Amino acid sequence: MTLSLAPLCAQNGDRRGETQQPLPAHIKVPPAPVRTPAEELATFKLAPGFRAELVASDPLIGDPISIQFGPDGRLWVLEMRGYMPNADAEGEREPVCSIAVLTDTDGDGRYDKRLVFADKLVMPRAISLVGDGLLVAEPPKLWFLRDTNGDGVADEKTEVADDYGNITNPEHNANGLMWAMDNWIYSANHTVRLRWQGNGKFARDTTVTRGQWGITQDDAGRIYYNSNSDPLRHDALPTAYLKRNPTFAATGANVAVVPGNLRIWPGRVTPGVNRGYQILDEEGKITSMTAASGPVVYRGTLLPAEFRGDAFVPEPSANLIKRIKITEKDGAITGANAYEGTEFLTSTDERFRPVNLFNGPDGALYVVDLYRGILQHRIYLTSFLRKQVEERGLDKGIHLGRIWRIVPDGAPKAVFDTGLARASTSELVNRLGDGNGWVRDTAQRLLVEKRDAAATPVLRSAALDARRPAAARLHALWTLDGLGDALDRATVLAAVRDSDARVAAAAVRVGERFLKQPGSDAELVTALAALVSTRTEPALRLQLALSLGEAKTPEADRALRDLVLVAGRQPFLADAVISGIAGRENALVEGLVAGAKSLEQIGDVLRYAVSAILKSGKADRIERVMEIIGATVTPEWARVPMLAGVRHFLPKSPDGKSFPGILPAEPKALVALAARTDSPAAPIAGQLVALLKWPGKPGQATAAVRPLSASEQKLFDQGKAQFAALCAACHQPNGQGLAGLAPSLIYSRWVLGDARILSRIVLNGKVQENLVMPPWKAALNDDGVAAVLTFIRRSWEHDADPVSPAVVAEARAATATRLEPFSDADLHELEQSLGRRRRQ
Numbered sequence: 110m111t112l113s114l115a116p117l118c119a120q121n122g123d124r125r126g127e128t129q130q131p132l133p134a135h136i137k138v139p140p141a142p143v144r145t146p147a148e149e150l151a152t153f154k155l156a157p158g159f160r161a162e163l164v165a166s167d168p169l170i171g172d173p174i175s176i177q178f179g180p181d182g183r184l185w186v187l188e189m190r191g192y193m194p195n196a197d198a199e200g201e202r203e204p205v206c207s208i209a210v211l212t213d214t215d216g217d218g219r220y221d222k223r224l225v226f227a228d229k230l231v232m233p234r235a236i237s238l239v240g241d242g243l244l245v246a247e248p249p250k251l252w253f254l255r256d257t258n259g260d261g262v263a264d265e266k267t268e269v270a271d272d273y274g275n276i277t278n279p280e281h282n283a284n285g286l287m288w289a290m291d292n293w294i295y296s297a298n299h300t301v302r303l304r305w306q307g308n309g310k311f312a313r314d315t316t317v318t319r320g321q322w323g324i325t326q327d328d329a330g331r332i333y334y335n336s337n338s339d340p341l342r343h344d345a346l347p348t349a350y351l352k353r354n355p356t357f358a359a360t361g362a363n364v365a366v367v368p369g370n371l372r373i374w375p376g377r378v379t380p381g382v383n384r385g386y387q388i389l390d391e392e393g394k395i396t397s398m399t400a401a402s403g404p405v406v407y408r409g410t411l412l413p414a415e416f417r418g419d420a421f422v423p424e425p426s427a428n429l430i431k432r433i434k435i436t437e438k439d440g441a442i443t444g445a446n447a448y449e450g451t452e453f454l455t456s457t458d459e460r461f462r463p464v465n466l467f468n469g470p471d472g473a474l475y476v477v478d479l480y481r482g483i484l485q486h487r488i489y490l491t492s493f494l495r496k497q498v499e500e501r502g503l504d505k506g507i508h509l510g511r512i513w514r515i516v517p518d519g520a521p522k523a524v525f526d527t528g529l530a531r532a533s534t535s536e537l538v539n540r541l542g543d544g545n546g547w548v549r550d551t552a553q554r555l556l557v558e559k560r561d562a563a564a565t566p567v568l569r570s571a572a573l574d575a576r577r578p579a580a581a582r583l584h585a586l587w588t589l590d591g592l593g594d595a596l597d598r599a600t601v602l603a604a605v606r607d608s609d610a611r612v613a614a615a616a617v618r619v620g621e622r623f624l625k626q627p628g629s630d631a632e633l634v635t636a637l638a639a640l641v642s643t644r645t646e647p648a649l650r651l652q653l654a655l656s657l658g659e660a661k662t663p664e665a666d667r668a669l670r671d672l673v674l675v676a677g678r679q680p681f682l683a684d685a686v687i688s689g690i691a692g693r694e695n696a697l698v699e700g701l702v703a704g705a706k707s708l709e710q711i712g713d714v715l716r717y718a719v720s721a722i723l724k725s726g727k728a729d730r731i732e733r734v735m736e737i738i739g740a741t742v743t744p745e746w747a748r749v750p751m752l753a754g755v756r757h758f759l760p761k762s763p764d765g766k767s768f769p770g771i772l773p774a775e776p777k778a779l780v781a782l783a784a785r786t787d788s789p790a791a792p793i794a795g796q797l798v799a800l801l802k803w804p805g806k807p808g809q810a811t812a813a814v815r816p817l818s819a820s821e822q823k824l825f826d827q828g829k830a831q832f833a834a835l836c837a838a839c840h841q842p843n844g845q846g847l848a849g850l851a852p853s854l855i856y857s858r859w860v861l862g863d864a865r866i867l868s869r870i871v872l873n874g875k876v877q878e879n880l881v882m883p884p885w886k887a888a889l890n891d892d893g894v895a896a897v898l899t900f901i902r903r904s905w906e907h908d909a910d911p912v913s914p915a916v917v918a919e920a921r922a923a924t925a926t927r928l929e930p931f932s933d934a935d936l937h938e939l940e941q942s943l944g945r946r947r948r949q
Contacts, residue, residue: 121929122383122491125938129386129493136393138380141459141482143506149480152458154376155515156432156448158413162514164475164523165211165220171508172206173477175284175403175465177238180551182470182526184211184220185243187236190508192279196498198487202276206230208245210261218514218523227254227263232279237286237294239305240558244294248274248282253309267309274299277928280337280486281874281881284322288554290330290584291347292591297324297334298881300839305558315839317348317362317847318881323403323465327418327435328546328580329611329648330587331442333366335401340422341366341433341444345681346688347618350655351847354691356724357717358845358853359684366420366444367433370397374448375427376455381497382426383485400426400484403465406435408546409472411516420444421453421474423463425484430454430463430476440647440680454515460506468547469514470527476513482506488929527551534561538571541588542581553584557591564588565595572604572616579609586612590619598623598630605636610646617652624660634660638668641675650676651685658689666693670700673714683713687721694718695733702737702747712750719754724843728773739778739794748790755779755797760906762856771906772803814908821899821911824892828900831893835885836901844905852877854901859936864912866939867898868920874930881930891917 123129132138144152146166153161165184175187186209191201207228211220227245235246242255243263251273254263273296274283283299294303294311297320304312320334320342327333333343346361353359378393379385382400390396404422420433432453433444447453454463454476462479469475482503485494498504514523529540529551537559540552556564571577572585586604589596596619604616617637623630637657640649654672657665669686676682690697698718705711722734737743738751759770776798782788783795802809817825833842839851846853854860859867871894874884885894891914898917902909931939 120490120492120495121487122485122489122494124934125942129491131493131496132380132385132389132393136378136380136389138378138393138501139457141381141501141503143460143509144458146511149456149458149461149511152456152461154451154455154457156451156453158518159453159515160518160520161454161476162516162523163219163511164514165512167480167509167511169211169220169223170209170510170512172479172481173510173512174479175235176467176475176477176512177236178467178470178525178547179210179238180527180529180555182213182524182530184512184525185209185226185236185238186211186512187233188510189232189234191232193481193483193486194507195504196483196487196490196495202231204229204231206233208233208236208243208263213523213525216524218525220512224261226256226261232276234274234279234282234284235286235296237288239288239294239554240307240309242309244269244286244303246273246284246286246296248276253311255309269303269309269311270301270313272301275883277884278486278488278930280489281321281876281930285319285324285334287324287326287332288550289326289332290550290553290587292553292557292587295319295324295332297322307558307560314349315352317344317351319344319363321881322401323405325403325405325420327406328408329583330615333404333406333420335404335422337400338398339365339369340371340398340401340431341404341420343442345442346651346655346685350685350688352841353658353688354721355842356691356721357687358841358847359688361681361684364442366435366442371431371433372396372446373398373424373427373429373431374451374455375429376452377428377457377459379427379459381459381482381484381494381501381503383489383491383494385497386491386493395427398422398424398427398431400424402463403477405466405468405474407474408468409474410544411472411520412474413517419447421466423466423476425462425464425479428456428459428461428463430466440651440682459503460509468545469523470525470545470547470551471523472545472547473520473523474515476515478511478513480509480511529555534559534564535567538564538567538585538588541571541584542578549580549584553588553591556588560592565592568592568595569597569600572600575608579607579612582607582609582612583615586615586619596620596622598633602633602636605633605640610644610649613640613644613646614649614652617649617656621656621659624656624665629660629662629665631662631664634662634665634668638664638671641668641672645676647676647679650679651682654682654685655689658686661693666690666696667700670697670704673697673701674704674710677710677712677714683717686714687717690718691721692725694722695730698722698734698737698751702743702751705747708746708750711747712753715747715750716754716757719751720757723755723758723770723772726773731772731776732774732778735776735778739782745789748788749793752790752793752797755801759800760855761853762858763852764858766856767800768856768906769800769802772801775803775806776801815910817899817903817911824896824899824911825903827892828896828898829904831889831897832900835888836897844901851882855905856907860901861907861909863940863943864898864902864910864916865920865943866936867902868894868912868917869924869939870931870936871898872917872921873924873927875936876930876932884930886921886924891915891921 212222237244251270253267255265285296302316321336432447434447465477601620607613759767844854872886875882894917895914899911
């Protein structure tokens, strides 16, 4: 008889009604002893031609989760010593975590001296060297720590933010703090980006949420990230552009680079995974990622040239590191396994836990190895995994950890100090062209932080010097942008003609400051318009589509139209155009219908533009576009995508179901088109007319909606203000959401369903694919939650019942001990449970 795990062993990660069968008898699980670094190294299998070197290990460090190389060659190590001290996470909130600074005192390529910069931290998540201090994420706080007396120990602590993540769930919490090429500091799992302003001050801006753990960028400054079962995603568009048009939900963030079920090949059996009773193959191995962690795009010169630009992703639950081959073609980025049947690095040591990867100053690939038995947090720990932990002693051997250096065979020993800390301004400018991305990034950051006026003329010259590497010109432009007024229009006008598409695109982007000025910069617009007909590189065309929308002049809009005519089908170009032409879509539609010759040129742009016009609610604009749709002179091939735009306008639930769209007046031209017998599009128009509502529509049934009582109306009004202040940045003022940030609320089954479930979602948060909604339990009282929920259930044509504070109070009590956000599976189970309870 086969026995399943007893219910008495139930853990937080167990699912109701699920049987957790033990491993089949034929799967033999080897022991998992604590190994020395040398013993662990012997368990590694790397791709041919590579080796791993130890650069730091216990007892010098313990429980490392992230590192940062300083410009002086020292290594800053973030130690999460409080993480899962045992299977019950007892003592997790104790202030035992620290930030250590390591030094290689004898130059042998291995760190041997430790200085504690800061200690007594509680579950810190990320660090970033900025200015004369260190950003430290200790959710929910973000601190800026400084050493003011030169002893190497932080003695000044300034709060930068109090909303950086939460204290409830380490697996879904803000982290990263990557200074990107555009001089903003980005995080994973967080919706705020920061910009250094000097003197410990930071500017804030909302952005999309990115992944779960770790963040990286490529040589063009594009941002990559992932989540536990989703190996690699990227931002196809710089996400600041996505919120420009309130009537258009642009995509371009959280774009999958590889499929979520990308095959992996562990080097050993992997029973110690959370749902091993479900996901192991016949050999006892997992076959797809379940704990994908901090990725890195390789940007060094030490590995062979073909590795540059590829992504490396650690999978600590499978004790491996995957290399993903990145390909860019026709404006689209895709990835695939670099190896079949094996991985870049595998280990037979179950305690090898690569959780973060980084480029190093010497061009090597660096691995942060948490080295421990327990990886899964108690919030999600299943009884199956608990049994694995206890039977094989995986809870023993904590506070260890190693940092590994991955290099080709024959590589020289590590030299961590690149001299950047002692470099003059002119020397730093020269290092912007270094072959190693880490050196370029660091030189740029140091120049921006120094704010040396003497750098301006040197940088302007470097940005236009064709004898310098393209990377040097690219970073020079972004450094000028980071210095503010140092960027002048003459440099931009010259740089937009750079022969390298990445450099020209960067010049176009940083030059937007001149396009946004009152009256715009006619000379720059003319220069950009000329590029539309002379340059064909996808990266440059995409940036032109984004930046020309900032000018808001007739010439710029004509250039956008011309760009669509020559490149309208390029991936994400339609999103880029419509995101920046808010309020001017009618002229674009008219120009495209008059100038295009085929649907292939303009299909998506017309669809998005018509939809945005209808969503504006402006009767005159809607009437104009409907007249074009119905005009007899409009080509049938152009009518098709415009009618698709009307369909795109219809409100849809998150699962894709369409609902009637509301117009301010009768769409007479569309009604007339539906009645015609000479247009193949007439039946489609008739279908759409039936799905539209407008005042006085014949035969239109209007369901009676119970009016709100005085107290409910008060809640609605309060909720309207709270939604605008707290929710609209993510879900948008119209409730339509934003790609990569928050789903649409329009006709959401959870919004319009059981108020008890909706209350729980707001109180505890929700996870959906690569998105995480934070909990509002601490931020809003029962009245506040009820007010917001009442507002969203009675807005945007919703007619659901309001929510009372008593319902919220009941939900708060029911979730008092719950720490994790709800998943769709959780909510479906809850739906069934509450339904059964109601019937009893």
